[in-house]
Amino acid sequence: MGRVLSPLLGKGSGRFLMLAGIGLTIFIAVMSAAAPYISPHDPTQIGLGPVNSPPSPQYPFGTDQYGRDLLSRTIWGGRFILQVAVTAVLICMAIGLPIGLISAYNGGNVDRTIALVMDSIYAFPSLVLAIMIISVFGVTIINEAVAIAVVYVPSYFRVVRSQVLAVKEMPYVDAAKSVGAGSFSVLLKYIWPNVASSVVVVATVNFADSILTTAGLDFIGLGLPVTLPDWGIDLTYGRQSLPTGAWWTIFFSGLMILFAALGFSLISEGYAERTNPKLR
Amino acid sequence: MEELLRIESLSVEYRTSETSAPAVRDVSLELRKGETLGLVGESGSGKSTLGMAVLGLIQSPGRVTSGRIFFEGMDLRELSNDEMMALRGKRIAMIFQDPMTSLNPVKKIGDHFIEYMRTHEPALSEGDARSRTKTVLEDLGIPASRINDYPHQFSGGMRQRVMIGLALALRPSLIIADEPTTALDVIVEAQILKLMRDLKTKYSLSLLLITHNMGIVAEMADRVAVMYASRLAEVAPTVRIFENPKHPYTQALLGSIPNIRAEDKILKTIPGSPPDLLEIPAGCAFHPRCPFVFDRCKIEVPMPISTGEDSEAACFLLEGVVARHSLKSQA
Amino acid sequence: MQKGLIAQVFSKTTEYVRAVDGVTFEVEKGDVFGLVGESGSGKTTTGRITAGLSRPTDGKVEIDGTEIYALERRKLREFRRKMQLVYQDPLSSLNPKMAIGDAVAEPLRYLSDVPASKRRDKVLELLERVGLSPADTFYPRYPHQLSGGQRQRVVIARAISIDPEYLIADEPVAMVDVSVRAQIIDLLLRMQKELNLTILLITHDLAVAKYMCNKIAVMYLGKIMEYGRTKDLFAHPLHPYTQALLQAVPIPNPRERSEKQIPLGEIPSAFNPPTGCRFHPRCPFVFDRCSAEIPELLQRDTEHFAACHLCTGK
Numbered sequence: 001m002g003r004v005l006s007p008l009l010g011k012g013s014g015r016f017l018m019l020a021g022i023g024l025t026i027f028i029a030v031m032s033a034a035a036p037y038i039s040p041h042d043p044t045q046i047g048l049g050p051v052n053s054p055p056s057p058q059y060p061f062g063t064d065q066y067g068r069d070l071l072s073r074t075i076w077g078g079r080f081i082l083q084v085a086v087t088a089v090l091i092c093m094a095i096g097l098p099i100g101l102i103s104a105y106n107g108g109n110v111d112r113t114i115a116l117v118m119d120s121i122y123a124f125p126s127l128v129l130a131i132m133i134i135s136v137f138g139v140t141i142i143n144e145a146v147a148i149a150v151v152y153v154p155s156y157f158r159v160v161r162s163q164v165l166a167v168k169e170m171p172y173v174d175a176a177k178s179v180g181a182g183s184f185s186v187l188l189k190y191i192w193p194n195v196a197s198s199v200v201v202v203a204t205v206n207f208a209d210s211i212l213t214t215a216g217l218d219f220i221g222l223g224l225p226v227t228l229p230d231w232g233i234d235l236t237y238g239r240q241s242l243p244t245g246a247w248w249t250i251f252f253s254g255l256m257i258l259f260a261a262l263g264f265s266l267i268s269e270g271y272a273e274r275t276n277p278k279l280r
Numbered sequence: 281m282e283e284l285l286r287i288e289s290l291s292v293e294y295r296t297s298e299t300s301a302p303a304v305r306d307v308s309l310e311l312r313k314g315e316t317l318g319l320v321g322e323s324g325s326g327k328s329t330l331g332m333a334v335l336g337l338i339q340s341p342g343r344v345t346s347g348r349i350f351f352e353g354m355d356l357r358e359l360s361n362d363e364m365m366a367l368r369g370k371r372i373a374m375i376f377q378d379p380m381t382s383l384n385p386v387k388k389i390g391d392h393f394i395e396y397m398r399t400h401e402p403a404l405s406e407g408d409a410r411s412r413t414k415t416v417l418e419d420l421g422i423p424a425s426r427i428n429d430y431p432h433q434f435s436g437g438m439r440q441r442v443m444i445g446l447a448l449a450l451r452p453s454l455i456i457a458d459e460p461t462t463a464l465d466v467i468v469e470a471q472i473l474k475l476m477r478d479l480k481t482k483y484s485l486s487l488l489l490i491t492h493n494m495g496i497v498a499e500m501a502d503r504v505a506v507m508y509a510s511r512l513a514e515v516a517p518t519v520r521i522f523e524n525p526k527h528p529y530t531q532a533l534l535g536s537i538p539n540i541r542a543e544d545k546i547l548k549t550i551p552g553s554p555p556d557l558l559e560i561p562a563g564c565a566f567h568p569r570c571p572f573v574f575d576r577c578k579i580e581v582p583m584p585i586s587t588g589e590d591s592e593a594a595c596f597l598l599e600g601v602v603a604r605h606s607l608k609s610q611a
Numbered sequence: 612m613q614k615g616l617i618a619q620v621f622s623k624t625t626e627y628v629r630a631v632d633g634v635t636f637e638v639e640k641g642d643v644f645g646l647v648g649e650s651g652s653g654k655t656t657t658g659r660i661t662a663g664l665s666r667p668t669d670g671k672v673e674i675d676g677t678e679i680y681a682l683e684r685r686k687l688r689e690f691r692r693k694m695q696l697v698y699q700d701p702l703s704s705l706n707p708k709m710a711i712g713d714a715v716a717e718p719l720r721y722l723s724d725v726p727a728s729k730r731r732d733k734v735l736e737l738l739e740r741v742g743l744s745p746a747d748t749f750y751p752r753y754p755h756q757l758s759g760g761q762r763q764r765v766v767i768a769r770a771i772s773i774d775p776e777y778l779i780a781d782e783p784v785a786m787v788d789v790s791v792r793a794q795i796i797d798l799l800l801r802m803q804k805e806l807n808l809t810i811l812l813i814t815h816d817l818a819v820a821k822y823m824c825n826k827i828a829v830m831y832l833g834k835i836m837e838y839g840r841t842k843d844l845f846a847h848p849l850h851p852y853t854q855a856l857l858q859a860v861p862i863p864n865p866r867e868r869s870e871k872q873i874p875l876g877e878i879p880s881a882f883n884p885p886t887g888c889r890f891h892p893r894c895p896f897v898f899d900r901c902s903a904e905i906p907e908l909l910q911r912d913t914e915h916f917a918a919c920h921l922c923t924g925k
Contacts, residue, residue: 171704178664178696179769180688180721193708322788323759435877465649466815470859470873492789495818495861499868518865529790534863536793538818540845541862547793547822553758554788569790 021266028260032078043072043229052246062248065241074252076229085210087145089203096156101187104164122154126213134222148210159202163195204268208261215257231256284486285311290347292329301557303329305510316487318501322554326510327490331456335374336364373447377459379439383431390427393449400450420445437468458490494537506530509555509565516591526593528570630656632833643810645824651881652830658779658813662694692722695770699782701762705754711765712750718773737768760791771802781813817860829853832889835908839915849917852890896921
C-alpha cells in the first residue's frame with residue numbers, strides 16, 4: 001500500500017491535483033455517511049417549506065416543487081450513487097483483476113481467447129447495458145452496480161494484462177522461479193505488486209464514470225423512486241421548475257455530481273502524473 | 281597545435297521543481313586541430329552532457345548555467361538557434377551510441393544522405409548528390425549497391441557506419457562521438473574504430489571521443505581527459521596518463537581494469553561507487569573512495585593544477601609537487 | 612582430479628534456429644569456466660541449459676553424474692538447489708517492490724530447511740559476507756535505493772544463500788560501473804574459494820574472462836570454436852576466430868597499439884548460418900574444405916581443443 005501511496009510525497013502539480021481530488025472525495029464521502037446526523041431536516045418531507053422558494057436563511061439551498069428542503073436532499077443525495085459506485089468498483093476488481101492476472105500469466109490460446117471476449121464487452125456502451133439490466137431486473141444498488149461493473153471489467157482486465165505481459169518477462173520473475181517460487185507466490189509477490197499502481201488509475205476513472213452513469217439512469221427515469229433523495233433525481237425533476245426561473249432546484253445537485261466525478265478524476269490525473277518518472 | 285575547440289569553465293545542471301543536480305561543473309578543456317581527445321568517465325561523470333553542450337543540444341530540464349564554448353574562435357553560447365543549427369552537421373557533427381533510433385526506418389539509406397546534403401546545399405543536383413553518396417558509402421566500406429536499402433536491412437555495425445558517414449557528409453571539422461562502439465560486438469568494434477581512424481586521417485578531422493572504455497582511448501586518443509562526478513579530474517597526453525597518472529581516481533581506475541596482455545596483474549578494487557549526482561560529496565567528489573584522503577579533501581574542491589607539459593590534475597596532493605618544482609628551478 | 616562435474620553433448624533448436632549446435636564440454640569441480648562469445652554465439656542459451664532452465668532438443672547435461680533432464684519435474688526442482696544464477700542487469704533481476712533482505716530470503720524460503728525464525732539472521736550473515744555492511748541497514752532497502760554494484764552484491768548473496776555447488780554468472784559486471792567491476796570480480800572469486808563453487812562465467816569481455824577463468828570455451832554462432840586452459844588459449848590461440856578476437860580487443864595500454872588483422876563482415880544471421888565451418892566467410896585462412904565440411908572439435912594439445920581444418924590433430 002505504501003508503494004501505491006508514495007506519489008503523495010514530494011512537490012509538484014501532480015501532488016496538488018491528487019490532494020484536491022482526495023479532499024473533494026473525502027468531503028463527499030463524509031457528508032454522505034454523516035447525513036443522518038448533519039441533515040437539518042427530513043429530506044423526504046413534503047410541504048416543509050414553501051414550494052420552489054429560493055435560497056434563504058431558513059432553507060439555504062431553497063426548496064423544490066414539493067416544498068422539500070434542498071439542503072437536506074443534497075446532503076442525503078449522494079448515498080445511493082456512492083454506494084453504487086463503490087460496489088461497482090469492488091465487483092469489477094474482484095472479477096477483472098484475478099482474471100487479468102492469471103490469464104496473462106499463463107498466456108497461450110486461453111489468454112488470447114479471453115482477451116478477445118473482453119474486447120467485445122469493452123465495445124459495449126455502459127449506459128445501454130445498464131438500461132437493459134435495470135429494465136429487466138429492477139432498480140437496486142446491486143443491479144446498477146453489476147450493470148456498470150460488467151462493462152468495466154474489460155478495462156481492468158486490459159490494463160492488468162498489458163502490465164503482466166511486460167512484467168512476466170523480467171529477469172526477476174525468472175529469478176523467482178529459479179529459486180523455487182511456485183506460480184501462486186510469483187503472482188502474489190512478484191507480479192501483482194508491480195502491476196498494482198496501474199490499477200489505481202482505472203479504478204478512479206471507473207468511480208467517476210459510475211457516478212455519471214447512475215445519475216444518467218436517474219435522468220431517464222430508470223433510477224430510484226422519485227421520493228427518495230438522490231442527486232440524479234433532483235437534477236431530473238428539478239428541470240421542471242426551471243422555466244419559472246428556479247435555478248436552485250438543479251444547481252446544487254448538478255454541482256455535487258460534478259464534484260463527485262471530478263474528485264475521482266483529479267485523483268486519477270494526479271496519480272498518473274506523479275507515477276510518471278520525471279527527472280532524466 | 282592550433283586550437284579548434286576551447287571550453288571555459290562550463291557548468292550544466294538539471295533542475296526540476298523538486299531537485300537540482302549538477303551534470304558538469306566548472307570544466308575547462310581544449311581540443312586542438314587534428315587531434316583525438318578522449319573524454320573518459322563513468323556514469324554520472326558528465327562526459328556525455330559535455331558533448332551535448334558543445335552542440336547546443338542541452339534541453340530542459342537541463343541548462344547550461346555558466347561558461348563559454350569557443351569553436352574556431354566563435355563563442356557558441358552567443359549564437360542564436362538558427363546560427364547553431366547551421367553549424368551542426370556542417371562544422372561540428374555528432375555520432376551517438378545507438379544508430380537504430382537515429383535513422384528513419386521508412387527512408388532508404390541513400391535518401392538519408394541525399395536529402396541531408398541537399399538541405400544544406402540547395403544548389404546540389406539530385407544526380408550529383410547521389411554520386412557523392414556512392415563515394416561516401418565506399419569510404420564507409422558499404423557496397424554502393426545498397427544505396428536503396430532500408431535501415432532494418434542493415435546490421436548494427438553497418439548502421440553505425442552509416443551514422444559515421446552522415447556525420448562526415450558535410451565535411452565538418454569536428455566530430456563528437458559519444459560511446460560509438462558500446463553497443464557493438466568486439467570484432468565490429470575494432471572495424472569501426474579502424475574506420476574512424478582512417479577517415480579522420482583522410483579528411484583531416486578532429487575527434488572528441490567520449491567513452492567509459494580505457495582500452496578505446498588507449499588505442500585512439502592523443503590526449504585523454506578524465507571526468508568524475510561532473511568535474512575534470514585529470515588531463516594529459518595518452519602515454520603519460522597511462523604510465524604516470526597523477527590523480528588518485530585515474531590511478532585507481534587503471535589499477536582496477538583487467539588487461540589481456542598484462543600477465544599476473546592483480547586487480548585492485550576501489551571501495552564505494554560513483555556518487556549519485558543528487559548527493560555529491562562535499563569537497564573533492566572522490567574523497568570517500570580515495571586512499572590518500574585527508575581533511576582538506578572533504579571540504580574544499582581541488583582546482584586543476586599543472587603537472588607537466590600539457591597535463592593537469594585536480595588534487596591537493598599535487599600542490600606539494602608544484603611547490604617542489606618551483607623550488608628546484610630557483611636553486 | 613575429482614570426477615567430471617558436467618559432461619554434455621547437446622544442441623537446442625528453437626524453431627529453425629540452432630541456437631546451440633552440438634556443443635560438448637566438460638567442467639570440473641572448482642573450475643571457473645568461461646563461455647566467451649559475441650552476440651548470437653549461444654553462450655547464454657548454453658548457460659541456461661546447464662542450469663536446468665531450458666530443455667535441450669538433443670543431448671544431455673550431466674551434473675555430478677546425474678543426467679538432469681532425465682529427472683522428473685520434482686526431482687529436477689530439488690536439483691536446482693545446487694545451481695544458481697547471477698544475472699547481467701542487477702536492476703531488473705531484483706523485484707523492485709521487494710526489500711532486498713526479503714529477496715535474499717526467498718531461496719531460503721523455498722529451497723532450504725532453514726526455519727522462518729532463523730531466516731533473518733541467515734540473510735544478515737549473507738549480506739555481511741558480500742560486503743553490504745552494516746547488514747541490518749541494508750535489509751529493508753529497496754533496489755532503487757542501492758547503487759549498481761550494491762545491487763549486484765545482493766544478487767550474489769541471493770545466489771549463494773542456499774549453498775549451491777554451481778553458479779552461472781551471465782555477464783555479471785557488464786552493467787556495473789567500471790570502477791566498481793573489480794569489487795564484484797573479487798567478490799565472485801572469493802565466494803568461489805570460500806564455498807568451493809564451480810562457476811560458469813558467460814561473457815563477451817575477454818579481459819574479464821582471462822582474469823577470472825582457468826578454462827575458456829570460445830563460441831561462435833552456436834558452436835564451440837576452441838576451448839582449453841586459459842593460459843594456453845591466450846598464449847597459443849589455435850582457431851582463427853579466437854586469434855581475431857584477441858587482436859580486436861582494445862588494450863588499455865597505448866604502447867600496445869598495432870596494425871590489426873580484423874576480419875571483414877559481421878556475424879551472420881543464425882537463421883541462415885554458413886555451410887561447413889560457420890566462420891569460413893570471414894576467415895583469413897579459408898580454403899575449400901571449410902565451406903564443405905563442418906570441422907570437428909578435436910583435441911590438439913593437452914587440454915586444448917579446436918574445431919578447425921587447419922589444425923593438425925593429435
